[in-house]
Amino acid sequence: VSRELGVPVKDGWYIVETPEQLVEIAEYATANPTINIRIASDIDMEGKTGYQPIGKEGMAYVGEFDGQGHVISNLHIKAGNYTGVFGVVSGGAYIHDFTVDGSCSIEGIGFVGVVGGSNADGIVTIERVGNEADITGSAQNVSGIFGCNMQSTATLIIRDCYNTGTISGGLESAAISGWLGSNANVENCFNIGEVSGVQGSSTFVRNSGH
Numbered sequence: 001v002s003r004e005l006g007v008p009v010k011d012g013w014y015i016v017e018t019p020e021q022l023v024e025i026a027e028y029a030t031a032n033p034t035i036n037i038r039i040a041s042d043i044d045m046e047g048k049t050g051y052q053p054i055g056k057e058g059m060a061y062v063g064e065f066d067g068q069g070h071v072i073s074n075l076h077i078k079a080g081n082y083t084g085v086f087g088v089v090s091g092g093a094y095i096h097d098f099t100v101d102g103s104c105s106i107e108g109i110g111f112v113g114v115v116g117g118s119n120a121d122g123i124v125t126i127e128r129v130g131n132e133a134d135i136t137g138s139a140q141n142v143s144g145i146f147g148c149n150m151q152s153t154a155t156l157i158i159r160d161c162y163n164t165g166t167i168s169g170g171l172e173s174a175a176i177s178g179w180l181g182s183n184a185n186v187e188n189c190f191n192i193g194e195v196s197g198v199q200g201s202s203t204f205v206r207n208s209g210h
Contacts, residue, residue, distance in 0.1 A: 005024050005025075005028055006020070006021060006024055007021045007024060007025050007028070012036060013036050013037070013038045013066075014028075014029075014035055014036065014037045014038070015038055015040050016037060016038065016039050016040060016043070017040045017041050018043070019043055019044065019045045019046075019048040020048070022039075022043050022045070022051070022072075023048060023050050023051050025037055026051055026052055026053070026054045027052055029054045029055070029061060029063065030052065030053075030054055030055055030056055030059055030061070030087075031059065033055055033059055033060060033061045033062055033063065034062055034063050035063050036063045036064045036065075036066070037063065037064070037065045037066070038066045038068060039065075039066065039067045039068055039070045039072075039098060040068065040070075041070060042070045042071045042072075042073070043070065043071075043072045043073070043075075044073045044074055045072065045073065045074045045075040045076075045104075046073070046074040047074075048074075051075060051076075051077055052079070052087075053077065053079060053082065053083055053084055053085065053086055053087030053088075053116060054085065054086045054087060055082075055086050055087045055088040055089050055090075055093075056082065056087050056088050057082065057087075057088055057119065059088075060088040060089055060090035060093075060118065060119070060120060061086055061087075061088070061089045061090070061093055062089065062090050062091065062092040062093050062122075063092070063093065063094075064093075064094040064095075064096075065086075065093075065094070065095045065096070065098075066096060066097060067096065067097040067098020067099075067129075068097055068098075069097050069098070069128075070097075070098055070099075071098070071099045071101050072085070072098060072099070072100050072101065072104065073101045073103045073104060074103045074104065075100065075104040075105075075133075076104065076105050076106075077104075077105070077106045077107065077108075078106075078107045078108070079107075079108050080108060080109045081108065081109050081110050081111050081116070081139075082108070082111045082112075082116035082117055082147070083106060083107070083108025083109070083111070083112045083116050083137070083147075084106055084108075084112060084113050084114050084115050084116040084135075084147065085100060085106075085114050085115070086114070086115040086116060087116045088116060088117060088118060088119060089115055089117075089118050089124055090118055090119070090120040090121075090122055090124065090154065091120060091121055091122010091123055091124065091154060091155075092122055092123070092124075093118075093124045093125070094125045094127075095115060095124075095125070095126045095127075095129065096125070096126065096127040096128050096129065097127070097128045097129070098128075098129060098130075099129070099130040099131075099132065100114055100129075100130070100131050100132065100133050101132045101133065102132040102133060102134075102164075102165065103133075104132075104133035105133055105134050105135075105136075106133055106134075106135045106136070107135075107136045107137070108136075108137045108138075108142075109137055109138050109139045110137055110138075110139030110140045110141055110142070110147075110148070110170070111137075111140070111141050111142075111147035111148040111150075111178070112135055112136070112137035112141070112142045112143070112147050112169070112178075113131075113135060113142065113143040113144060113145055113146050113147040113177070113178070114129055114131050114135075114144065114145050114146070115145065115146045115147065116147045116148075117141065117146065117147040117148035117149060117150060117179075118148075118149055118150060118153070118154040118156075119150040119151070119153065120153055120154065121153045121154060121155075122154060122155070123154070123155045123156075123157065124149075124154045124155070124156050124157070125157040125159075126145060126146060126156075126157070126158045126159075126161060127157075127158075127159045127160055127161070128159070128160045128161065129145060129161045130161065130162050130163075130164075131144040131145060131161075131162070131163045131164070131165050132163075132164045132165050133165045134165050134166045134167075134168070135165055135166075135167050135168070136168045136169075137168070137169045137170060137173070137197075138170050139169070139170045139171070140169065140170060140171050140172040140173070140178065141169070141172055141173060141178030141179050141206075142167055142168065142169030142170070142173040142178055142197060143163075143167060143169075143173060143174050143175060143176060143177050143178040144162075144163025144165055144167055144175050144176060144191065144193060145158060145161050145163060145176045145177060145189075146158060146176070146177040146178075146180075147177070147178050147179070148177075148178050148179040149177075149179055149180055149181035149183075149184065150179075151181075152181030152182040152183060153181070154181065154183070155183040155184070156177070156180055156181065156183065156184040156185070156186075157184075157185050158176065158177065158180075158184070158185070158186045158187070158189060159185075159186075159187045159188060159189070160187070160188050160189065161176065161189045162189060162190050162191065162192075163175045163176060163190075163191045163192075163193045164191075164192050164193045165193045166193050166194045166195075167193055167194070167195040167196070167197075168196050168197060169195075169196065169197030169198075170197050171197055171198075171199065172197075172198070172199045172206060173195060173196070173197040173198055174195060174198060174202055174203055174204055174205050174206050175191030175193060175195050175203060175204050175205070176189050176191060176204055176205045177205045177206065178206055179206050180205055180206065184205075186205055191203075191204055
């Protein structure tokens with residue numbers, strides 16, 4: 001096991017076990033967006049500040065994030081567009097197996113969710129991710145799981161995910177995704193959270209057919 005930036009690295013995986021490591025690896029992954037991250041324990045962010053979403057415009061995250069079934073609690077994120085545990089992701093990103101619990105909150109402007117969104121092509125896969133946090137945005141495409149597939153460029157796969165948090169957007173928002181685009185596959189997902197700021201009757205997902 002080697003260490004970089006205070007985060008252990010084993011077999012090509014950055015191993016996150018503490019709140020401090022989560023803050024550190026989020027910043028590092030935005031500058032090094034191909035790294036693979038594995039969460040090794042439940043992470044309680046109580047009293048910790050400075051978390052920045054993983055991935056940004058021009059530097060989208062394309063690695064694998066394996067939560068190993070763990071829970072993130074007391075994480076409070078407040079930013080602008082593309083706000084979430086992840087900001088911007090792109091083709092090759094595989095995000096799976098963790099829960100953002102109800103003690104957390106995510107607040108942004110547009111394109112807000114556990115994953116803010118994508119703005120380039122390729123396959124983005126999100127599996128077994130649960131959101132129980134309240135998520136708020138003042139503009140468009142606010143959701144529990146995935147905010148916006150900008151210009152429908154990515155191919156999205158969202159499986160076995162759920163939302164129970166309250167989703168409050170300005171417009172075009174939904175429980176699982178504010179905009180899936182024209183190339184998406186959503187399987188075995190559910191929502192029991194309240195959603196406001198929707199377009200028409202599309203409270204679950206929005207795509208080119210809804």
